[in-house]
Structure formats: C-alpha cells, structure tokens
Amino acid sequence: MGVVSQYMLRLARKRWRIRAFRKRRELRAVVDHTPQIASNHILLFSTLRNERVRLPYFLRYYRSLGVNHFLIVDNDSDDGSREYLAAQPDVSLWTTKHSYKRARFGVDWLNWLQAKYAHGHWSLIVDPDEFFVYPFCDTRPLRALTDWLDASSIKSFSAMLLDMYPKGPFDVVPYQEGQDPFEVAPYFDSGNYVIQRNRKYGNLWIQGGPRMRMFFQDLPERAPALNKIPLVKWDRDYAYVSSTHMLLPRGLNQVYDEWGGEKASGCLLHAKFLDTFAHKAEEEMERRQHYANSHEYRAYRAGISTQPDLWCKWSEKYINWRQLEILGLMSKGNWA
Secondary structure, three states: OOHHHHHHHHHHHHHHHHHHHHHHHHOEEEEOOHHHOOOOOOEEEEEEOOOHHHHHHHHHHHHHHOOOEEEEEEOOOOOOHHHHHHOOOOEEEEEOOOOOOOOOOOHHHHHHHHHHHOOOOEEEEOOOOEEEEOOOOOOOOHHHHHHHHHHOOOOEEEEEEEEOEOOOOOOOOOOOOOOOHHHOOOEEEOOOEEEEEOOOOOOEEEEEHHHHHHHOOOOHHHOOOOEEEEEEEOOOOOEEEEOOOEEEOHHHHOOOOOOOOOOOEEEEEEOOOOOOHHHHHHHHHHHOOOHHHHHHHHHHHHHHOOOOOOOOOOEEEOOOHHHHHHOOOOEOOOOO
8 A cells, every 4th residue: 555545544544533523522421330441341332223122132142251341322212222221230321312324324423432431442343233253252251352362462353244034034933122132033144255355444345145135136236244343452543434344544454364374253143134123124214324325224125025034045053153163254263
C-alpha cells in the first residue's frame, strides 16, 4: 500500500473517531455499572432493539465463557428489553431514540463507548443473535484465548458468521425464552462460500451459505457479508469501519496467513432463523434503518412468503467446534 493510501486511511480513522465523539450526545445512560470494570476484565459491546426473548440465554452464554461486563445500547425497544437489561448487575445500559442508520448502523455509538471504556481491554462486539465459538471453547474459558493472543502479540481475532437454521419452515418449532437457540436451529451449510480479499482494508470478504442460496440466488453479490473481527484488544485510537467486518488501523484486519499456513480463528453461530424472524423482518422493513435501504430485509420478506425451508441434503447438524475445524470453517492454528 502506498504512502498516499496509508495517509487517507489515517484520515478516515480520525473521521470515524470524531464522528463517534459527536454521536455520544445521542446516548442517555439508563444504568451505569462501569465503575465495576477492573483492568483485566473482558468486555462485551452490543446494540439491540426488541430482543427481550433472546436476552436471558445471550447473557448466560457469554457469562459462561467469561465475559465480565456488558455495555449495551438499546435503540428504543418497546418489548421490555431495556427494563430487563437495566436489572442486570453486570450490564451498563444506554438508550437512544435516534436513527440507527444515521449512526452507521450503531457503529458510531459503539465506537464511542469502546473509546471511553474499552481501552486496554479485550472486547467482544456481537449482536444478540450471534454466539462466539473458538478453539477449545468447550474446555477453556475466553480468558485462555485472550491470554494466548496476548502472549502471541496478536491484537485481533476473526470469526466467520455461520447461519444456523431449522429443518422445515422457521415457525414450526417456537423458540422459548431462555432456550439454547441451537436446539431449535441446529443446521448449517458446510460449504457454498465465496472468499475474496478487500484490497483497500486488507480483510477477507466472505459471502455464501443459506441466505445467498435462498434469498439472493439472483443477485449473489448482494448477499450479506459473513466475515467478522469480533474480538479485539481495544485501543482508543481504533475504529470499526463497517459493523465488525473491518476496522482501522488496517493491520487489525490481517487475521489470516498469506503464506500457506493457518491462523487461529473462530465462528459466530448466527441464530437469526427462529420463529421470531418473520416478525423481525416486517418490523425492520417498516423502520428502514438497515443498510442499502434495507435491501436485505426486502429479500427476506419476499422469501418468507413462500414458507422457505433452508435445510437441504448438504446441511450439517452442529456438534461442536472440532466439527467446524474439520470442515475448514475455523482453525486452532498453532494454539495447542
């Protein structure tokens, strides 16, 4: 990358940080437990709206991994999400009625909170329907992974978004509050993924899976991106550019080995396709707060009308992280 390109990326990073600083005015603290945060705590950041039914399992899952504190922005929920989160002793909560779209789909809000509270901390940035799986996660806490990353001088860790789905229409088996969503939606595509390199930011761009083959078969290039960098040893000078797909400085996006080896990586199990999906798609279409005038949700609404079944003869039922490594969807790299 040339000197001019490097300079332009530094300017872009400065612009995103200034933008986040300005957007801080849109956030109102509901409950602030951040004085409890210790220097070695692992933090989780998330933005959500109307996810009450998902929250009990979401919090339990990440607490069991070893997350010490949750910093969450509630975008004007009216289903009890805000009240539920405000009652949690390890959750600091902010609320806003401002536009999710104009905050770059929540990125500005979280960039500000991370700059203020996450400096020097390992930080996990996920949505309420994303569940982080990493090598040895069944026997080792998240702290073991971050300790190894620190010892290896690695500042960021990638995870591919893996769409999970049921066998049959989404609404056949209702999801119950507090339930493991992968009891309802245990299947995933083991292949059917396309990978290319984003030369500007240096990250990999991954598309494919059930959403591309079911909802974007006519325009596969418009299918959602599946590459994520959700775990970062945060510095106040960092900034996410687009969701957790890429961030600056550019070197944080180079989470893969260019010389034929394998770097350690994980997966984010994506519990999007539950019986709540149709209602969520309708709500987001009405709000029109998502990327590219909500083209993704327009595709979902059109597909839902046919009662789609994402399961096919190539679908795999999730067992554990070792299965995902065998299939080449994640890797333990040289972490033994």
